[in-house]
Amino acid sequence: MKAILYEKSRSGAALFLRDVEKPIPRNHEVLVRIHAASLNALDYRPMNMGVGIPKSRIFGADIVGLVEEVGLDVSTFKPGDAVLGDISGCGCGGFAEYVSVPEDVLVLKPAEVSDEVAAAVPVAAVTALQALRDKGDIQPGLRVLIVGAGGGVGTFAVQLATYFGAEVTAVCSAQNAEVVRSLGPNEVIDYALEDITASDRSFDRIFAINGYHHLSAYKRILAPHGIYVMVGGSLPQIFKSLLLGPFLSIGSRKFRALAAKPKVKDLEFVIGLVASTKIRAVIDRQYPLEQTPEAMRYVSDAHARGKVIITI
Ligand SMILES: NC(=O)c1ccc[n+]([C@@H]2O[C@H](COP(=O)([O-])OP(=O)(O)OC[C@H]3O[C@@H](n4cnc5c(N)ncnc54)[C@H](OP(=O)(O)O)[C@@H]3O)[C@@H](O)[C@H]2O)c1
Secondary structure (H helix, E strand, O other), X not given: OEEEEEEEEOOEEEEEEEEOOOOOOOOOEEEEEEEEEEOOHHHHHHHHHOOOXXXXXXXXXXXXXXXXXXXXXXXXXXXXXXXXXXXXXXXXXXXXXXXXXXXXXXXXXXXXXXXXXXXXXXXXXXXXXXXXXXXXXXXXXXXXXXXXXXXXXXXXXXXXXXXOOOEEEEEEOHHHHHHHHOOOOOEEEXXXXXXXXXXXXXXXXXXXXXXXXXXXXXXXXXXXXXXXXXXXXXXXXXXXXXXXXXXXXXXXXXXXXXXOOOOHHHHHHHHHHHHOOOOOOOEEEEXXXXXXXXXXXXXXXOOOOEEEEEEO
């Protein structure tokens, strides 16, 4: 089968289209013929840093495809089922024609959702859901600030926060403002024109998804009993949030960091919202499998608008 392999040489590391052995499903595994995948930070960050490379050397966590074969102990799926999943917990491998994964990481794809749209959902939408609901205890009427609203996680976070009834302020660049506005927030702020952390406003929840602001600046605009959730952003933002969050949490304001986990129940919930058109996937670009290296470069620049899809 064709796959995009990470290879390291004296001149550096890169991705190449290669022919590799088609996997054979073990007893509890499902062989999926992949139709589409999408890119995430958990692909490009390890690749750029040269750490956390999947054992198969094939990146790709979000997959959508058709079940081609099932192992002896598989009870949930049968050949021909359309499925999707986040396979980051079982070694990745989505930038390929086939992957063999445990049945418990997959869910059925609703027929009304296209392969490309479904591929955009697993990591990004589940991350947004776990940030808002599990770490952020989101409630109707809360004033919610989402910084980094234009990317994969951000575009889902804006819609889910709106769906949960929050009053949403989204921060992104001018280039993404129109798309983000179409997702239904109460307000969109261009970060080049206004530094929200320097304003005299306050928010009940702050979700830091991209960019960088000093934690004390976030603290200044976090209302009493408010919750700040660090989802991602620049590496200094991530390290400082992990290190200083517990100290800043003394008092009524809480500083938390998210470590999202693949959960099929959460994936079923968000793909259900997509199927019923309550939320949608924002797709920036699509690339064929052989152009995955180019797609990785594009997403690594951290200015993709929504999701970037690989079609196979
Ligand atoms: N905690 C977890 O478990 C978890 C899980 C998944 C992802 N993450 C992290 O979450 C972050 C976002 O992931 P993603 O998939 O959404 O990434 P992404 O799609 O690559 O994000 C790109 C977006 O970030 C925006 N952005 C870049 N610099 C910005 C800034 N200074 N201020 C505001 N927005 C800015 C860009 O908008 P503009 O072009 O408008 O600047 C672009 O739309 C990453 O850091 C990732 O590592 C964390």
